[in-house]
Amino acid sequence: MEKFAWLIPALPLIGFLFSIFFGKKVSKTVVASVASIFVLIPFILTVAIFIPFISVAEAEAIRIPLLEWINIGKLTVNYSIQLDQLSLMMMLVITGVGFLIHVYSAGYMHDDDGFHRFFAYLNLFIFFMLVLVMGSNFLMLFIGWEGVGLCSYLLIGFWYKNMDYNKAANKAFIMNRIGDLGLLLGIFLIYLRFSSFEYSRIAYEAIDIAIGDPIITTITILLFIGAIGKSAQLPLFTWLPDAMAGPTPVSALIHAATMVTAGVYLIIRTNILFTLAPFTQEIIMFVGLATALFAATIGLKQNDIKKVLAYSTVSQLGYMFFALGLGAYTAAYFHLFTHAFFKALLFLGSGSVIHAMSGEQDLRKMGGLKKALPITHATFLIGTIAIAGLPPLAGFFSKDQILASAFAHHPVLWIMGVLGALMTAFYMFRLYYLAFHGSFRGTHEQEHHLHESPKTMTFPLVILAVMSVIAGFVNVPEVLGGGHWLDNFFTPLLAGTTLILEENVHAHLSHTVEYILMGSSVLAVLAVIFYARIRYKNNGHVPAEDSEPMSFLERLLSKKYYVDELYDSIVSNPVVKGAGLLYNYIEVNFIDRIVNGVGQLVVLSSRTARFMQTGNVGFYIFAMVIGALVILAANTFLH
Amino acid sequence: MENITQFTGALTINHYLFLSSVLFSIGVMGVLLRRNFIIIFMCVELMLNAVNILLAAFSRYNGNQSGQVFVFFIMVVAAAEVAVGLAILVMIFRNIRTTDINALKNLKW
Numbered sequence: 108m109e110k111f112a113w114l115i116p117a118l119p120l121i122g123f124l125f126s127i128f129f130g131k132k133v134s135k136t137v138v139a140s141v142a143s144i145f146v147l148i149p150f151i152l153t154v155a156i157f158i159p160f161i162s163v164a165e166a167e168a169i170r171i172p173l174l175e176w177i178n179i180g181k182l183t184v185n186y187s188i189q190l191d192q193l194s195l196m197m198m199l200v201i202t203g204v205g206f207l208i209h210v211y212s213a214g215y216m217h218d219d220d221g222f223h224r225f226f227a228y229l230n231l232f233i234f235f236m237l238v239l240v241m242g243s244n245f246l247m248l249f250i251g252w253e254g255v256g257l258c259s260y261l262l263i264g265f266w267y268k269n270m271d272y273n274k275a276a277n278k279a280f281i282m283n284r285i286g287d288l289g290l291l292l293g294i295f296l297i298y299l300r301f302s303s304f305e306y307s308r309i310a311y312e313a314i315d316i317a318i319g320d321p322i323i324t325t326i327t328i329l330l331f332i333g334a335i336g337k338s339a340q341l342p343l344f345t346w347l348p349d350a351m352a353g354p355t356p357v358s359a360l361i362h363a364a365t366m367v368t369a370g371v372y373l374i375i376r377t378n379i380l381f382t383l384a385p386f387t388q389e390i391i392m393f394v395g396l397a398t399a400l401f402a403a404t405i406g407l408k409q410n411d412i413k414k415v416l417a418y419s420t421v422s423q424l425g426y427m428f429f430a431l432g433l434g435a436y437t438a439a440y441f442h443l444f445t446h447a448f449f450k451a452l453l454f455l456g457s458g459s460v461i462h463a464m465s466g467e468q469d470l471r472k473m474g475g476l477k478k479a480l481p482i483t484h485a486t487f488l489i490g491t492i493a494i495a496g497l498p499p500l501a502g503f504f505s506k507d508q509i510l511a512s513a514f515a516h517h518p519v520l521w522i523m524g525v526l527g528a529l530m531t532a533f534y535m536f537r538l539y540y541l542a543f544h545g546s547f548r549g550t551h552e553q554e555h556h557l558h559e560s561p562k563t564m565t566f567p568l569v570i571l572a573v574m575s576v577i578a579g580f581v582n583v584p585e586v587l588g589g590g591h592w593l594d595n596f597f598t599p600l601l602a603g604t605t606l607i608l609e610e611n612v613h614a615h616l617s618h619t620v621e622y623i624l625m626g627s628s629v630l631a632v633l634a635v636i637f638y639a640r641i642r643y644k645n646n647g648h649v650p651a652e653d654s655e656p657m658s659f660l661e662r663l664l665s666k667k668y669y670v671d672e673l674y675d676s677i678v679s680n681p682v683v684k685g686a687g688l689l690y691n692y693i694e695v696n697f698i699d700r701i702v703n704g705v706g707q708l709v710v711l712s713s714r715t716a717r718f719m720q721t722g723n724v725g726f727y728i729f730a731m732v733i734g735a736l737v738i739l740a741a742n743t744f745l746h
Numbered sequence: 747m748e749n750i751t752q753f754t755g756a757l758t759i760n761h762y763l764f765l766s767s768v769l770f771s772i773g774v775m776g777v778l779l780r781r782n783f784i785i786i787f788m789c790v791e792l793m794l795n796a797v798n799i800l801l802a803a804f805s806r807y808n809g810n811q812s813g814q815v816f817v818f819f820i821m822v823v824a825a826a827e828v829a830v831g832l833a834i835l836v837m838i839f840r841n842i843r844t845t846d847i848n849a850l851k852n853l854k855w
Contacts, residue, residue, distance in 0.1 A: 722854030724847050728777055728786075 108155045109169050112188050115149040115198065116237040122146070122230035130223025139213035142226035146209050146233055150202035157195050165599045166192075170243050170307065184304055189243030192600045193375055196440070197240040200447045204364045205233045207567035211455050212356040214563035215462060225265060225354065232258035236365050240372060244304035245294045248373070252290065252337065255366045256283045262361060263353040275352040282346040286336015290373075293329030296322065306376060310603050313379045318607065320383060327380050327387040331394075334370025338424050341398045345671055348417040355458030358413060363420050363454050364447040371427045371443050378436045379603035392432025392516075396523055399425030401668070403530035407537075408664035410650050411468050412457045415538050419494065420450055422531060426509055429524065435512035436604070437582070437597045442509055444593075445501035445578045449493035452571035453535075456487035459560040459568065460542060465553055470538065471649055472553075474545040479557035482565045484543050486572040491539045493575040495532035495632055498625075504579035507625055511584075514624055515616055525628050532632045533639050540643035541650075548649065586621045762803035769796035783835055783847045794824050 122145030130138045160166050168191035177184040209229060216225050235258060239251025264276030294304070300322050301309045316323060334340070339347035350362050361367070374381055374391070381388055399422050406418035423446050430439035461468055463480055477484045493500040496507070506528060514521035547554050559565065583589020598605075616624075642648050651657065657665065666672075769792055776789030798817045805813025835845075842849050 720854045722851035724850050725778070725781070732774060732778060 108152070108159065109171060109190060111152055112156065112169075112171055112190060112241075113173055115152050115202070116234050116241060118145045118149050119230045119233040119237065123227050123234060126223050126227035126230060130227060135213075135217065135222050138223045138226050139209070142230050143206060143209040143213065145230060146202055146206045149233075149237070150199070150206050153195065153198045153202055156190060157199060160190070160192075160195060161596065167599070168192075168307070176246075181302065184244060184246050186247065187243045188241045189306060190241070192597050193372070193440070194240045196444065197372060198237060200444060201233060201236050201240065201365050204447055204451050204571070205229075205236075205360060207570055208356045208360040208364075208451065208455070211359075211458070211564050211567040212354075214561045215356055215458055216354060217561075219354075221265060225262075228258055228261050228265070229356075229360070232262070232361060232366070236369075239369055243306060245297060245306075246304050248376075249290065249294060252333075252369060253287065255361070255369065256280065256287070256337070259283075259350070259361050259366055262357040263350045265353055265357065269352075272352040275346075275349040279346040279350050282343050283336045286333045286343060289329045289331070289336070290333025293326050293333060296326045296329060300326065309377070310379050313383060314603055314606060316383055318383050319385065323380055324384040324386050327377070327384040328390070330373060330377060330380075331387060331391055334373050334428075335394070336370075337373075338367050338370030338428070339398075339421050340370070340394050340425065340428055341401060342670075344398060344402065344421050345667075345674065347421055348414055348667070351411075351413040351417050355413065355454060355461060358417070359451045359454035359458070362417070363450040367420065367424060368427070368443045368447070371424070371431065371439055374428075374431045375436045375440055375600070378601060379607065381431070382434065382604040382607050388432050388434060390432070391428055392520075395425045395428025395430070395432050396520065396527075397425070398422070399429055399527040400523065400530070401425075403527050403534070404664055405667050406534040407530060408650075408661060409534075410470050410665075412460065412470055412473075412538065412542065413454075413468055415470075415534055416450070416453055416457060419453075419531065419535065422527060423450065423494070426506065426524070426527065429520075430509040430512060433509075433512045433516050433520075434604070434608075435509060436601055437594050438505065438508040438512055440597065441582050441593055442505035444581070445493070445505040445575070448571055448574040448578050449490045449500075449502055452486060452490040452568060452575050453494065455564070455568055455571065456483050456490060459483040459564055460487075462560050462564070463557050464549065465556055467549060467553060470541040471652070472549040473542045473547070474549075474649075475543070475547045476557070477543040480543075480559050482559060482568060486565075486568040487543070488539065489572040489575055491535045494535055495636065496528055496628070497632060497636075498629060499576075499579065501575050501577070501579035503629075504582060504584070507628070508582065508584065510628060511616055511621060511624060514620070521624065525631060528628060529631055529635045532635045536636050536639035537643055540639060544644045545647050545649075584621065586618045586625075759803060759807050762799060766796045766800040766803070769793075769799070781847050782845045783838070784845055786847060787831060787835065791824065791828070794820060 122142050125141055125145075126138055168189055170187060170189050172185045172187040174186040175183075176186050209226070212225065212229065216222055219225065232255060235251045235254025237251070239248055239255060242248050242251060260276050260280040263279050264273045266272050297309065298304060301312055303309060313323075336343045347362055347367065351358050353362070381391070402418045402421035402425060406415050406422060409415045409418060423442070427439045427442050427446075430436075430442060459480065460473065460476060460483060463476065463483075464473065467473070489500070493502040496502045498504075510521055510524045510528070513524045547557075580589070582591060582593035585591060653665070663669070773789045773791075773793035773796060776792065777786050780786055780789065798820055801813045801817050801820075805811060805817075838850070839845060
């Protein structure tokens with residue numbers, strides 16, 4: 108089956124070319140079907156490769172060279188594919204969730220003029236994302252990395268007639284540029300140190316390097332800067348909430364399930380380097396934890412349904428980085444995996460709500476949607492429970508593993524982590540009760556229009572809901588009678604790390620401690636959910652209008668800590684003002700004058716010089732003869 | 747015949763140089779001073795052939811045949827040029843009814 112692996116990224120690319128060139132000529136059904144099938148086939152292929160792969164214990168990575176790319180001197184880079192535990196798991200998520208979101212989009216985008224353009228971009232995104240995870244070297248990763256950034260930009264600004272959306276797209280692209288510079292420098296430094304871009308070569312050589320090597324530390328910090336940009340961590344997270352300007356399926360696919368997790372993928376892929384740099388790991392841990400808490404607090408006071416989910420995504424990504432910083436790479440991937448399902452589910456569910464509400468996104472205008480949208484309600488509830496972390500849904504297991512690692516590191520970290528989890532539970536249930544319970548608060552027209560979404564939209568919701576329930580079972584901890592399947596599966600991937608640390612990277616806690624940790628966090632989450640239920644369902648509390656007076660803390664949270672304003676005042680405004688000054692003084696007074704002066708000089712001088720053209724042939728001949736004589740004289744006498 | 751060979755044998759390269767220079771100067775002066783464009787045209791031919799003489803003379807002097815080959819090239823080109831040039835002159839004459847070069851001064855600023 109591996110010899111067909113090249114088809115996995117190739118098919119979405121073909122789908123992209125089809126949609127972009129012929130999409131307008133064929134019907135919407137054809138466009139949607141072709142685009143979806145060209146993601147479904149890669150999914151089937153991935154499964155077909157995956158099943159034999161898991162049946163072998165500690166299977167070796169499969170590397171398939173496809174084409175020669177660069178071959179200069181000692182530098183050889185090929186387009187080649189690496190199929191191992193990590194890339195296969197990522198491919199499953201990308202193609203699986205990607206396919207469901209394609210199906211969903213067929214319903215969601217049905218009345219949009221840019222239908223074929225949308226599917227073209229989605230397919231292009233799937234292609235680049237697959238290149239990112241399937242490549243066997245850093246340059247392939249970089250191609251994919253930039254490509255998904257491009258698709259993200261195109262899809263955030265999909266409704267390009269709205270200036271705000273374009274600005275959001277630019278913001279995402281520019282903020283990602285900052286991170287990408289870090290990634291690029293990191294890759295250059297890797298080449299300087301290892302003389303290769305291949306993961307396998309780097310992992311092989313890195314084993315002999317001492318822990319704390321300064322070059323490795325620099326490399327990992329640079330790579331982490333790349334991850335910060337792509338995965339929306341502090342301080343470069345503000346683009347992700349704004350990225351919600353794109354259509355909701357885009358938010359689900361790119362800005363929740365796949366692209367934003369590229370940073371996590373990058374760090375797991377180079378886990379051996381990060382293990383060699385404990386200093387970087389500390390930074391990652393604190394950045395991750397700070398992001399998780401910071402974004403969660405903002406999420407408490409947002410009233411836009413997609414903004415809540417966006418901050419929730421930032422917060423959950425923070426959790427993943429927290430786990431990476433703790434060295435719990437499997438836990439980070441596990442959370443990435445479960446998060447892909449329940450967050451995609453929540454975004455698609457919110458899309459279904461927005462669809463029913465005729466484009467309204469404000470939670471204060473919703474309420475009582477439970478009756479009108481039974482399937483959306485049921486699946487959304489499952490997603491909410493999953494992200495809140497109640498057993499036995501997916502979020503519980505992955506979050507628990509991260510928290511257990513945190514506790515093994517330091518109990519204070521565990522408390523902070525639980526605090527974040529409690530806030531997550533609160534804002535998610537706040538969202539749930541505000542949207543689905545109570546009485547309807549929108550206009551009569553909207554109420555009349557309320558309807559359950561078409562089957563193409565509810566089908567992916569149901570599948571994702573099922574996955575949100577069962578995805579956690581891939582890595583059930585020992586204390587709950589599980590077999591740590593994912594931990595065991597990832598063992599070859601983390602072999603270098605294990606070798607360097609000379610111990611197992613997984614947290615070792617006694618069963619009693621684990622039970623206490625689980626029990627206390629679950630009880631606390633339940634208490635918070637109960638509080639949210641009383642506040643927003645029983646008491647019917649509705650968040651105040653923006654114009655009403657708020658306490659300082661509330662205003663601080665609803666204004667997102669004024670981070671955007673801060674960036675505007677310290678970065679954007681000085682740049683804009685500086686550019687204005689440069690324009691008004693340097694450009695107008697100097698550069699423009701020089702350029703215009705040259706033009707005027709030519710005009711003036713030629714105005715005079717043209718009188719030499721008398722039209723008199725005799726004069727021309729005379730001038731020619733004189734010229735010839737001058738040349739002759741010059742040749743004769745000047746030697 | 748014998749006389750001619752004897753006579754040419756007495757000629758040095760300087761004689762040819764002198765002849766060529768004189769012919770060339772006559773050509774140049776003709777081009778500069780005359781106003782009839784047919785005369786000017788003939789003077790141009792004179793200059794070309796002054797060069798031909800020089801080429802042939804140096805070819806003989808240096809014992810190198812390529813100079814004489816070059817003369818043939820110039821002759822061929824000159825013949826072609828005459829064909830085209832005279833045709834143009836005839837057309838000009840038909841248009842302006844004069845052979846005065848100074849009548850052609852429309853091409854200016």
